[in-house]
Amino acid sequence: MRVLICPDKFAGTLSAPEVVAAVADGWLAAVPTDEIVRRPLSDGGPGFVDVLAAALPGRLVPVETVDPLGRPASGSVLVVGDTAYVESAQACGLHLVDRAERDVRRATSYGLGILVTHAVENGARTVVVGLGGSATNDGGAGMLAALGAPPVDESGYALPYGGAALVAVAALGDAPRLRDVEVVAATDVDNPLTGLHGASNVYGPQKGATREDIMLLDSALERWAGVLEKLPTCPPGLAARPGAGAAGGLGAAVLALGGRCESGIALVNRLIGLDAAFDDADLVITGEGSFDFQSLRGKVVAGVAGAARDRGLPCLVLAGQVSAGRREAAAAGVTGSWSLTDHLGSQEEAMSRPAEGLRTLATHLAPQWSR
Structure with a gap:
């Protein structure tokens, strides 16, 4: 049998x-x-890279990055031909932050940006990002900062890390440095970025968000979506797009970069x-x-x-x-x-x-x- x-x-x-x-x-x-x-399987969350590394003929490259609170963390990039696979949970994962130290207002996705940057700088033409299990709610602002496009306020000053700071966002400090690389989000979350079913309301509580935090973060992400929509690669109506709310809004950042969301489990199934x-x-x-x-x-x-x-x-x-x-x-x-x-x-x-x-x-x- x-x-x-x-x-x-x-x-x-x-x-x-x-x-x-x-x-x-x-x-x-x-x-x-x-x-x-x-x-073994993954839908894009924790374990995504390990599952693919066990099945694909690629090389696993260790990368030093940072966790949601900016502390040193270890990540990796799986390189298969001209495609690189990275995992948001290695840098943004909820498991990296003890319950007592969770701070969803200032948790950052900057560490994921380091992983993506490493993939881009080493010649990848497509970067597939597994989304899930995140401690962040910054709409991918930290990731974009690592890619050379930090969120700035009305005076042009870079904002602090975290979703709460985006209440003052007015623009991006520069264009993201992607070198025409295609970005794909592997996720099975179809939540929009904002609103009752958005990233803050649905997933904020498990990351330690209070009701006050949720209201602040949802408003901040609405403002952030308006800034992202100024990118020439961003689709209209970003905040309402399915998948935009994945991993604390990282899905929205991928979509704004001209990327797309793909079913994580379907992608893994196909590859293995x-x-x-x-x-x-x-x-x-x-x-x-x-x-x-x-x-x-x-x-x-x-x-x-x-x-x-x-x-x-x-x-x-x-x-x-x-x-x-x-x-x-x-x-x-x-x-x-x-x-x-x-x-x-x-x-x-x-x-x-x-x-x-x-x-x-x-x-x-x-x-x-x-x-």
């Missing part, structure tokens, strides 16, 4: 390749004759040959840290379950915790779901022993689902 294991990361505990390894080890311990096909793996599979296993209602709206699990459903394959979801409705999950193509919290007895155990929990859970499920 061919078992395709293709999960997302378990945020805060395991990378996607580590999840695959734990599930595969547990499954083979119970049914060693099954054939395991390993395809997931469709062929689906066609040869008998059973599919996917998962993520929290399987909830958002998982069914364009996330990795939804994409995997839909592909399995279209081929008549059973799809099992293993997660740290499960709160998605059974009926909604079934409609999306999920055959069944299991949580480490239930399997190990508590959320604390699930967080402290995720790899062990996945191994023993897979060992338990294998005899029931293998032919």
Whole structure:
């Protein structure tokens, strides 16, 4: 029996390749004759570059950058031919900032700009930016500053880093230095930049934003969108564009640079040959840290379950915790779901022993689902 294991990361505990390894080890311990096909996945968020580096014949170039608070951080650029892949979470990730020090007003995407600049300066003709899991809400202002186009006020002075400072933005200090490089945002978030469903209102709270912060940041991003629309490459109505609100508004910056948003999971699937793996599979296993209602709206699990459903394959979801409705999950193509919290007895155990929990859970499920 061919078992395709293709999960997302378990945020805060395991990378996607580590999840695959734990599930595969547990499954083979119970049914060693099954054939395991390993395809760790990402929708553009944390782990995007690692997942692609494991599957593509490119070279991974380490780059020193900065985190959302301007502190030193380590990133990397995956170079495949004349295309470079970078990951916003390596420089802007929420996981880089402890809960007590989160400051969404001044968190900056400057570190991502360093990664993009490195890719441009080293000859890339296309830069694909994985968006997701960010601690920032600056509309990509920091990234543009690193590209040579800092936001400035009415007097022409460069603004401080962070989304809150954009309430005073009047222009860009210069044109972005991209050398005609095409920029693509890999994301499965379709939120606009501003408004009730925008970056500040929807994702601000998880980054530590208060209600007052949200109102300020939303107003600042509205003003920022007006400045970006003066770029000759920017489409009209930027603030309302689907995907503009991805990763704290980084999607808007990509669109303003003449780039486009592309489904992250679809892009990863295409690059790693997931469709062929689906066609040869008998059973599919996917998962993520929290399987909830958002998982069914364009996330990795939804994409995997839909592909399995279209081929008549059973799809099992293993997660740290499960709160998605059974009926909604079934409609999306999920055959069944299991949580480490239930399997190990508590959320604390699930967080402290995720790899062990996945191994023993897979060992338990294998005899029931293998032919």
